[in-house]
Amino acid sequence: MVISHGRFWRDQSGASMVEAAIAMPMLLTLLLGFVDFGYAFYQWNAGNKAVQAGARLAQISTPVAIGLPSETITQSDVTKVGTAVPAGTYDYVCTASAAGVACCSVGGGLCKPANASQASFDAIYDGTPNRAGMHTFLPMLVKSEVQIEYAASGLGYWTRPGGPVPTITVSIQNHPFQFFFLAGFLGFGTITMPSMLSTATGEDMKSTFP
Template sequence: MIKRFAKSEDGAAMVEMTIVSSLLFALVFGFVDFGYAFYQWNAATKAVQVGARLASISDPVATALATAAPTTTPGAPVIPSAYAPFVCQYTGNTGACNGDSAKFNAAGFSTIFRGDTTYTNDNTCPVLAAGQRPGMCHFFPGLHRDNIAITYTATGLGFQTRLGGPVPTITVNLQNITFQFFFLKGLMGFNDITMPSMLSTVTGEDLKSTAS
């Protein structure tokens, strides 16, 4: 009886299938998780490109930019580093440039974040109507305003007392975005991943909302 039991192979296929299935499911779910992470990376990259383009042709988020360059010599070139960079971003529902909320153009930020849709002071991403330009949130679903930082830097373009203000270099970057594993976190204990900060830099153009 014992010898017959020891030689019996009944159920071996089921055990083997259980082991192989576990590895197969982990592999498939891993592809799904990492594939979705790669999709988010591509979406975030496209979002910063669109955001930088919108920022270059929209009203500056930093309202103090128009008078930031020196005014002592009208017509003189604006040299690099003529003024300190303006970093504009949200903390919760409060937007500020270099920590000063009074110099923050919320409507201008909204244009970059949600495109030509109606301004609202929240993270909603409205559906676009015909002919409206999309914003960053339309390319990266789930994006929040406090994930975005917009920086205006003096790089030697434009001239002092220019009617539209100096011509800055504009950098839009995403920050504090976390990818959460769905399958592998439960199966294999993977931790959430903070996506590296990504950015896009362009030169300012008309810097007014009527540009296209």
């Protein structure tokens, strides 16, 4: 049987299968991309909830920075007693090592475990019997990604009985996100999510956890 060239080019048999074979990988990649980016958005939202919870816990519980409660309590210059504490008077930045050991730097100095309360850091990370911690909201969070800063921003006054009134900033730094489907299809690697942070004004210094 001889088929003319014109009839061969007009023949539509199997065209749908060819079209499906071409379109299916693109549609599948698009669908799985939505899943991956949806999960990334979920982690971003969970991270923001985690820093909000961490800031609230840091606000109402024992400070991680051991030296913070004594800041502004004493003042040798009696003319300053009761006057506002200038911004920048103190600045404590507390983080943790890869092993989860907490440390705090004072005024930009070295981060030292001796300056930090491990129990306070763990309470913010893990939570307390009455409050969920950062790890509860973002299970993939590790301690070394958490940063807690207590800084003077012009609030409070010298020799205030309740202690200093710091501005507390809790942030998540360098949190990785690993693509699952797109890593296999398109070779997407691990990305570092943008920093997430939440700021709160400190309340009276506590000696217990809520």
